[in-house]
Every structure is written in structure tokens, then in C-alpha cells.
Amino acid sequence: MKKIRAYGKHGGAKLFGALNYETGKVFYQESESYDAHAFKKFLKSLLDEYPSGKIVMVLDNGRIHKAASIEDFVQEEPRLEFVFLPKYSPELNPIEGLRKWLKSDVVHNVFYDKTYKIRTAVRQFINRVNQNPVEVIDRLCTNV
Numbered sequence: 001m002k003k004i005r006a007y008g009k010h011g012g013a014k015l016f017g018a019l020n021y022e023t024g025k026v027f028y029q030e031s032e033s034y035d036a037h038a039f040k041k042f043l044k045s046l047l048d049e050y051p052s053g054k055i056v057m058v059l060d061n062g063r064i065h066k067a068a069s070i071e072d073f074v075q076e077e078p079r080l081e082f083v084f085l086p087k088y089s090p091e092l093n094p095i096e097g098l099r100k101w102l103k104s105d106v107v108h109n110v111f112y113d114k115t116y117k118i119r120t121a122v123r124q125f126i127n128r129v130n131q132n133p134v135e136v137i138d139r140l141c142t143n144v
């Protein structure tokens with residue numbers, strides 16, 4: 001009988017991410033929580049990453065995307081525009097394809113005994129992906 005290690009704690013990395021459809025670059029941010037406050041922090045970082053021009057984000061209908069504090073923030077920030085996908089249509093959102101790709105390459109069939117190891121593997125994945133923007137566009141943006 002094979003012994004399977006378990007630590008009784010389901011740890012992981014909470015991520016916010018944006019895919020630039022023109023360049024294939026992925027911008028992401030780790031967070032301790034997945035709520036409107038953390039999403040607002042991500043949006044501010046995204047605005048810093050792209051200091052000029054309009055940013056149009058294609059989003060699902062998640063609660064945090066439509067929270068009152070986020071709606072207020074977007075109203076006050078003319079460079080941001082949200083476009084919401086129809087409900088239950090993740091296949092229309094390339095960032096969902098990136099999430100599946102990440103899970104396939106980093107998480108599936110791998111046991112991480114420490115949360116920092118998962119975060120390190122995610123960072124390495126994003127760095128690798130950002131070195132191959134044409135692959136990102138071909139894999140995530142051409143079938144939409």
C-alpha cells in the first residue's frame with residue numbers, strides 16, 4: 001500500500017490576471033484574498049503597469065467584478081472600461097484558457113508541501129509564458 005502525504009490544509013495562491021490581447025503579455029498579481037478590495041488593488045496595479053491609454057477589460061459576471069466599490073472606482077477612472085461576457089460562457093474569455101493552461105502545467109498531478117512552492121511554480125509559468133507572447137496569442141486569442 002502506498003502512503004499519500006497530506007497536511008490537512010488546502011493552501012494555494014489566489015491570482016488576479018489580465019491578458020493583453022495585442023502583445024500576448026500576461027500581467028498578474030497574487031493576493032491573500034479574492035474579494036472586491038483585492039480586485040481594486042489589482043486594478044490600481046494594472047493602471048500603473050499601463051500608465052497611458054484606455055484599458056478595456058473583458059470580465060465574467062463574478063460578484064467582485066460588479067461590487068459597488070468596484071463600480072464606483074471604474075466610474076472615477078476614465079481609462080478603465082469593463083465589458084461583461086454573457087453568463088456561463090467561460091469559453092469566450094481567453095484568461096480562462098490561461099487559467100486552464102496554468103493548472104495543467106503547474107498544478108495537475110503535483111503535490112506541493114509548501115504554499116511558497118506553488119507560488120514559485122506559478123511565477124515561473126508566467127515568466128515562461130511572457131517570454132513566448134506569440135504562443136500565448138496563438139493558444140488563447142485565435143479561437144475566440
